[in-house]
Amino acid sequence: MSITPQHIIFDMDDTLIHCNKYFDLILGDFFEWMTDWFAPFGLTTEEVRSKQIEIDIAGTKQLGFASTNFPQSLIATYRHYGQIHGRATSPAEEEQLFALGMSVYDQEVEPYPGMVETLERLQGDGHRLYLYTGGEARIQQRKIEQMKLADYFEDRIYIRRHKNIEALEEIIRAGSFDRSHTWMIGNSLRTDVVPALTAGINSIYLKQQREWEYNLVELKEEPHNVLYTVSALTEVPEVINHHLM
CATH class of the missing domain: 1.10.150 (DNA polymerase; domain 1)
Known part of the structure; x- marks a missing residue:
């Protein structure tokens, strides 16, 4: 069965690599x-x-x-x-x-379990991967280089001081993304999930056992687009592929 390639945008800190x-x-x-x-x-x-x-x-x-x-x-x-x-x-x-x-x-950068396997699986399935991270370029670039993330994201890497709906909209519009085939994967309800749902793209919330209070906000209304919650990064490929079947 043919799977429609998706645009998959990953957060980095506490989604792909440890931070908190x-x-x-x-x-x-x-x-x-x-x-x-x-x-x-x-x-x-x-x-x-x-x-x-x-x-x-x-x-x-x-x-x-x-x-x-x-x-x-x-x-x-x-x-x-x-x-x-x-x-x-x-x-x-x-x-x-x-x-x-x-x-x-x-601090030394450490990947979350299954980071490489997850990115390789999605890449192998034909999906196009993007990295969208909040912070200062010098600090975030060091992490990207240490984890060799450019192997998966190439030049599709976005570093922003503010992660909000305006920043995400800018990325989506600049890339002319088909929103029905675009996903945001991240651990922050505030900076990943809510902006994704507001922008009308799909989202996978990677729920962490212990989260920075800043990231925790209430979802005020039932999302009209797709929202899944997972507890492990390795669940992401199956969620996306199952959704497309």
């Missing part, structure tokens, strides 16, 4: 530093976590996926509790926090 777990490692160090520095005031990890998430999400909404947003959220959280408890802050400690936050981008 490295932020969690850095945050673990940050929480230890903060509860140590503010020990006389009884500051808890839960308090620090809550404020950092609040500041991080607000910064991301405003600035997009700027690399400095994460380290700046650590510093802003530190300043917040310094002001509340009357503890003097210091440039040296702020420099430590900035370096800690930026170190997340130096």
Whole structure:
């Protein structure tokens, strides 16, 4: 049976490669530093976590996926509790926090299980693959090169500071995609699924066990186009091919 080739757009971070777990490692160090520095005031990890998430999400909404947003959220959280408890802050400690936050981008890149098999299967089935990732070009390009993703996506790679409906629409229109044969695959309801459904293309939501709060939004209405939910990347080819039968 002949299968109509599809345009398949993949998110990268926490869809094809690990990302959030490295932020969690850095945050673990940050929480230890903060509860140590503010020990006389009884500051808890839960308090620090809550404020950092609040500041991080607000910064991301405003600035997009700027690399400095994460380290700046650590510093802003530190300043917040310094002001509340009357503890003097210091440039040296702020420099430590900035370096800690930026170190997340130096972590070794690790693919999700089945990344290569999934991309090779889809490519072998005749589908055309695209990569659409949020962040700064220098940082995202390093990951792309380390994972040799150009072997699958060639020049069909889009890096955007903001991942939203406007950015996705720009990509779809520039490529003259047939929306009924176009898919967005990603782990973020906010930046992958909702824009895809709004743009009238199909979507596969890769649901992670632990997700960054920024990515979690409510789907306000029943989608009129196709939406599947999977728990493993390797399920994607079967979902697409089964849908086409």
